[in-house]
Amino acid sequence: xxxxxxxxxxxxxxxxxxxxxxxxxxxxxxxxxxxxxxxxxxxxxxxxxxxxxxxxxxxxxxxxxxxxxxxxxxxxxxxxxxxxxxxxxxxxxxxxxxxxxxxxxxxxxxxxxxxxxxxxxxxxxxxxxxxxxxxxxxxxxxxxxxxxxxxxxxxxxxxxxxxxxxxxxxxxxxxxxxxxxxxxxxxxxxxxxxxxxxxxxxxxxxxxxxxxxxxxxxxxxxxxxxxxxxxxxxxxxxxxxxxxxxxxxxxxxxxxxxxxxxxxxxxxxxxxxxxxxxxxxxxxxxxxxxxxxxxxxxxxxxxxxxxxxxxxxxxxxxxxxxxxxxxxxxxxxx
Amino acid sequence: xxxxxxxxxxxxxxxxxxxxxxxxxxxxxxxxxxxxxxxxxxxxxxxxxxxxxxxxxxxxxxxxxxxxxxxxxxxxxxxxxxxxxxxxxxxxxxxxxxxxxxxxxxxxxxxxxxxxxxxxxxxxxxxxxxxxxxxxxxxxxxxxxxxxxxxxxxxxxxxxxxxxxxxxxxxxxxxxxxxxxxxxxxxxxxxxxxxxxxxxxxxxxxxxxxxxxxxxxxxxxxxxxxxxxxxxxxxxxxxxxxxxxxxxxxxxxxxxxxxxxxxxxxxxxxxxxxxxxxxxxxxxxxxxxxxxxxxxxxxxxxxxxxxxxxxxxxxxxxxxxxxxxxxxxxxxxxxxxxxxxxxxxxxxxxxxxxxxxxxxxxxxxxxxxxxxxxxxx
Ligand SMILES: Cc1ncc(C[n+]2csc(CCOP(=O)(O)OP(=O)(O)O)c2C)c(N)n1
Numbered sequence: 188x189x190x191x192x193x194x195x196x197x198x199x200x201x202x203x204x205x206x207x208x209x210x211x212x213x214x215x216x217x218x219x220x221x222x223x224x225x226x227x228x229x230x231x232x233x234x235x236x237x238x239x240x241x242x243x244x245x246x247x248x249x250x251x252x253x254x255x256x257x258x259x260x261x262x263x264x265x266x267x268x269x270x271x272x273x274x275x276x277x278x279x280x281x282x283x284x285x286x287x288x289x290x291x292x293x294x295x296x297x298x299x300x301x302x303x304x305x306x307x308x309x310x311x312x313x314x315x316x317x318x319x320x321x322x323x324x325x326x327x328x329x330x331x332x333x334x335x336x337x338x339x340x341x342x343x344x345x346x347x348x349x350x351x352x353x354x355x356x357x358x359x360x361x362x363x364x365x366x367x368x369x370x371x372x373x374x375x376x377x378x379x380x381x382x383x384x385x386x387x388x389x390x391x392x393x394x395x396x397x398x399x400x401x402x403x404x405x406x407x408x409x410x411x412x413x414x415x416x417x418x419x420x421x422x423x424x425x426x427x428x429x430x431x432x433x434x435x436x437x438x439x440x441x442x443x444x445x446x447x448x449x450x451x452x453x454x455x456x457x458x459x460x461x462x463x464x465x466x467x468x469x470x471x472x473x474x475x476x477x478x479x480x481x482x483x484x485x486x487x488x489x490x491x492x493x494x495x496x497x498x499x500x501x502x503x504x505x506x507x508x509x510x511x512x513x514x515x516x517x518x519x520x521x
Numbered sequence: 522x523x524x525x526x527x528x529x530x531x532x533x534x535x536x537x538x539x540x541x542x543x544x545x546x547x548x549x550x551x552x553x554x555x556x557x558x559x560x561x562x563x564x565x566x567x568x569x570x571x572x573x574x575x576x577x578x579x580x581x582x583x584x585x586x587x588x589x590x591x592x593x594x595x596x597x598x599x600x601x602x603x604x605x606x607x608x609x610x611x612x613x614x615x616x617x618x619x620x621x622x623x624x625x626x627x628x629x630x631x632x633x634x635x636x637x638x639x640x641x642x643x644x645x646x647x648x649x650x651x652x653x654x655x656x657x658x659x660x661x662x663x664x665x666x667x668x669x670x671x672x673x674x675x676x677x678x679x680x681x682x683x684x685x686x687x688x689x690x691x692x693x694x695x696x697x698x699x700x701x702x703x704x705x706x707x708x709x710x711x712x713x714x715x716x717x718x719x720x721x722x723x724x725x726x727x728x729x730x731x732x733x734x735x736x737x738x739x740x741x742x743x744x745x746x747x748x749x750x751x752x753x754x755x756x757x758x759x760x761x762x763x764x765x766x767x768x769x770x771x772x773x774x775x776x777x778x779x780x781x782x783x784x785x786x787x788x789x790x791x792x793x794x795x796x797x798x799x800x801x802x803x804x805x806x807x808x809x810x811x812x813x814x815x816x817x818x819x820x821x822x823x824x825x826x827x828x829x830x831x832x833x834x835x836x837x838x839x840x841x842x843x844x845x846x847x848x849x850x851x852x853x854x855x856x857x858x859x860x861x862x863x864x865x866x867x868x869x870x871x872x873x874x875x876x877x878x879x880x881x882x883x884x885x886x887x888x889x890x891x892x893x894x895x896x897x898x
Contacts, residue, residue: 221699225805226732247733249702250669278668281704316598319652320667459878488882490871495598495649500864500886507889 193374198346201375202232202308202364205350206270210240216354217262219246220255220272220308229274230310230369252282259305260289268304270354276311277320283328290359291334306353307361311339312405312455313487314367314502316495322366323492324456326404329361330432330465337432338386339363341407343373345430348384356386365405389436391443395425398449398512401440401466403429406453406503413508422512432462440466441473448479449515455502458486480515543752550745550757554789557764558826566764568832574611574763575827576841578820581607581631583845584640585794587852588630588647592798596856598649601628605793608763608819609725611635613693616770617661624663624676624694628725632695633662640848641855650860669700673709673722680718680777691719691777693770699730701744710785714751719777721770722785725760727792732805748785760790761819764826791817864890 196204210216218233218240224247227234237245248255252273259269273279279286286307293303313322329337336358340346346364353360392407393414400410407428414424427443429436444450450470452463463484470482485503493501557563585604591597603610606628614635617623625632630643638660645654646665653664663679666672676694683690700706701724713720724744728735741747748755754776758769766788773784791814795802827833868875868883875883 221730222732224732227804229731229800247737249738250699250730250733251702251704253704254702280668316649318598318646318649318667488867488886489876489878490867493867494646494651496860496862497650497864497867500867500889 194377195372195374196343196377197370197372198340198343198364199230199232199369201343201347202350203234203236204377205347205354206233206236207239209270209351209354210236210244213268213354214244215266215268216270217244217246217267218270218272219248219259221248221250221274223247223272228272230364230366232308232364232369233272252279253285256282256285256290256305256307260285260293260303263303263305264301268306268354270306270308273307273309275317275321276309276323276325279307279309279325282307286335286361287332291332293334294358295334302357303359304354304357305359306350306356307359308350309361309363310366310369311363312365312367313492313498314405314455316498317366318495319492322498324454324487326363326432326454327456327461329363330462334359335433336360336386337363338430339365339404339432340430341365341368341392341404341428343371344375345384345428347375348382349386349430351383352386355383360386363404367405368408371408384430387431387434387436389427389429389431389439391425391439392428393424393426395423396447397422397424398451398515399425399427399440399443399447400451400453400508400512401427401429401443401470402453403432404454406455409503409505410453410508413505413512416505417509417512420509420513422509424512429466435466435469437469437473440470444470444474444482445477448477449512450474450478450482451485451508451511451515452482453485453503453508455487457489458484459489461486483511483514485511545749548749548752548754550743550748550755550787554757554759555765555769556759556762557768558762558822562768563764563826563830566768568830570615570767571764571823571827571832572837573615574608574767575820575823575833576844577611577615577635578607578763578823579841580845580848581611581635582820583842583849584631584634584852587849588644589794589798591644591853591856594857597644597647599797599799600644600647601630601797602792602794603628603631605814605819606725606727606760606790607631608766608823609695609723609760609788609790612763612766612770613695613723616767616774617691617693620661620688620690621774622661622663622676622679622690622692624672624679624692625665626669626672626695626697626700627665627667628697629695630665633660633665636660636662638662640852644852644856648856648860650862651866670696670703670705670709672696673700673705674712676720676722677709677713677716677718677783680713680720681716684719689719689778691721691774693721693723693774695723695725697730698724698726698728698735698744699733699738700724701747702730702738710747710751710753710783713783714753717780717782719780720783721773721777722783723770724785724787725790726787727760727790729792729796729806731796731800734805743787745785745787751785753783753785756784756786758786758788760788761817761822763819763823790819
């Protein structure tokens with residue numbers, strides 16, 4: 188048996204590695220966006236790539252998100268695989284016209300003749316003390332658009348594996364990067380940076396019997412923390428990390444909820460019209476007879492993302508999660 | 522028969538001679554940025570205005586330094602300094618009448634302060650206690666705008682509305698060189714020209730959009746040249762020459778107020794500091810470039826002119842510096858106090874009338890805060 192040397196790495200480093208490996212493996216892969224070249228991106232995710240692959244493959248674009256994504260469409264038409272960076276969640280909005288009217292539906296409107304193998308990297312979410320327009324969770328908009336894959340890693344290994352899979356995908360993928368996890372460290376093996384993680388598989392991050400916390404991205408570590416804290420209350424909480432919002436892994440999620448009989452969906456984007464509503468409905472449809480309680484949601488408030496000094500009140504934290512778990516009608520058990 | 526011959530057969534007479542809708546020549550900017558300081562034009566400049574500009578430049582520079590220091594102390598989340606660009610900031614503010622409107626970008630705190638906004642209120646966004654620290658109607662300053670170029674169509678709409686109402690209000694909208702690449706910039710300019718809206722667009726070309734130099738942003742001869750394509754005049758001005766910026770802006774404002782329509786002004790300047798305190802400028806530019814621009818400092822240029830012409834003496838210079846110190850001390854003092862925030866404010870202004878759902882969420886937070894209080898005792 189060979190022992191693998193595990194090393195600490197940040198999610199940002201794993202993403203860089205994924206881009207580098209993808210570009211090495213396939214000359215069709217191009218990286219483009221604002222400040223991705225010389226600067227290496229404002230989060231340094233593209234650090235060193237321009238030096239290694241040159242400006243033609245790692246391109247500082249003019250400052251225009253609609254232009255970035257729109258030209259990526261044309262590049263994809265001609266056989267390239269663009270990986271575009273939207274600098275921050277809320278700055279992707281100018282590109283929505285291209286995203287929704289073209290990227291998402293090109294395969295469909297051309298009866299499969301014109302696939303769009305574009306990966307759109309979007310740093311998203313709050314918790315980093317960013318000023319206005321730097322903390323949005325926009326996943327619900329993406330999820331509501333047929334034709335897009337929507338994935339979001341919560342671990343260093345998944346950051347690598349899912350980004351490789353996204354770039355390899357023949358369909359457009361909105362790759363949501365939880366900003367506040369960029370610098371979170373994990374151990375992984377940089378010599379064999381994990382297998383490519385297929386898009387569409389959820390994973391049980393922590394097994395438990397009392398209830399399932401269904402979550403993704405930046406809320407995964409919060410849920411794991413809540414699960415630890417829940418032990419004091421006598422709750423053994425299972426945590427399911429969705430990893431992929433589209434496609435959705437009904438099986439893993441339903442299997443978990445059937446085991447535990449109770450579920451709370453946790454995410455930091457707003458609850459109304461948010462991802463949690465869809466997830467709760469799917470769980471109810473599949474697990475109704477196994478449920479001991481309604482599926483609850485713990486989400487950000489239904490407000491524009493607040494200024495940094497108030498964001499701790501907005502973001503779902505351990506207490507709010509455990510509070511919801513407490514409301515899962517435990518008396519039904521006795 | 523070739524296609525062309527065929528065409529000839531269908532169109533035996535040539536089409537009428539084509540005429541441009543507007544003569545492009547008068548719209549074209551000068552080849553070099555317009556300057557006043559150190560030229561013959563300076564003799565015509567109003568001494569009182571020059572002194573006023575000087576005092577504001579000195580105050581502005583001090584403000585930038587103080588705000589930057591506050592980021593180091595963790596009192597501000599972030600600060601995009603306009604050091605080196607003060608002439609644009611100050612001239613933009615001083616050129617407007619009270620009834621006019623300013624549409625700043627996130628870097629233009631100084632323009633807002635020079636227009637009379639309280640220095641502390643101007644920093645609210647960057648401190649992180651609320652998104653906009655002032656009532657925009659009070660000073661006629663739109664919220665400092667973070668998404669690039671998105672405030673430009675707003676400026677056009679406001680100016681248009683004012684004109685529809687019969688008010689002679691002008692809107693001045695500020696944007697960076699990078700922002701000119703956004704679709705909103707294009708759309709705003711086009712609307713403004715088609716509607717002949719009383720708007721002045723001021724582009725501060727400070728060389729970079731974060732790390733991306735102008736050459737990667739545009740292939741146009743200058744950003745001012747972009748005006749011609751929309752049918753409005755483009756003006757190129759030395760952005761470090763406060764008298765020149767003020768003059769070019771005031772001509773454009775007067776033109777707009779008189780019903781002459783919009784103008785696009787490119788002020789050529791330089792961002793001396795990094796993009797924000799979070800940015801490492803050494804990654805994309807060399808020191809020597811910065812030093813060249815330091816030698817063309819807006820304060821030094823104006824100070825030289827004022828001194829040469831005997832319009833200011835050592836005492837006058839000292840007085841400007843003292844006033845700036847007073848402002849800085851007050852700013853420090855205010856910013857070093859923790860703001861008192863009410864978390865319930867989160868729900869106060871989402872809708873005029875909160876939805877039932879928001880009321881529920883409000884109740885949840887109130888209960889949490891009460892429990893927190895309890896736990897603290
Ligand atoms: C729509 C949009 N995209 C991206 C950003 C991120 N961003 C903030 S400032 C900046 C550079 C702006 O450069 P420029 O317009 O030249 O203004 P300057 O910072 O030089 O004043 C970028 C890319 C943003 N704020 N808005």
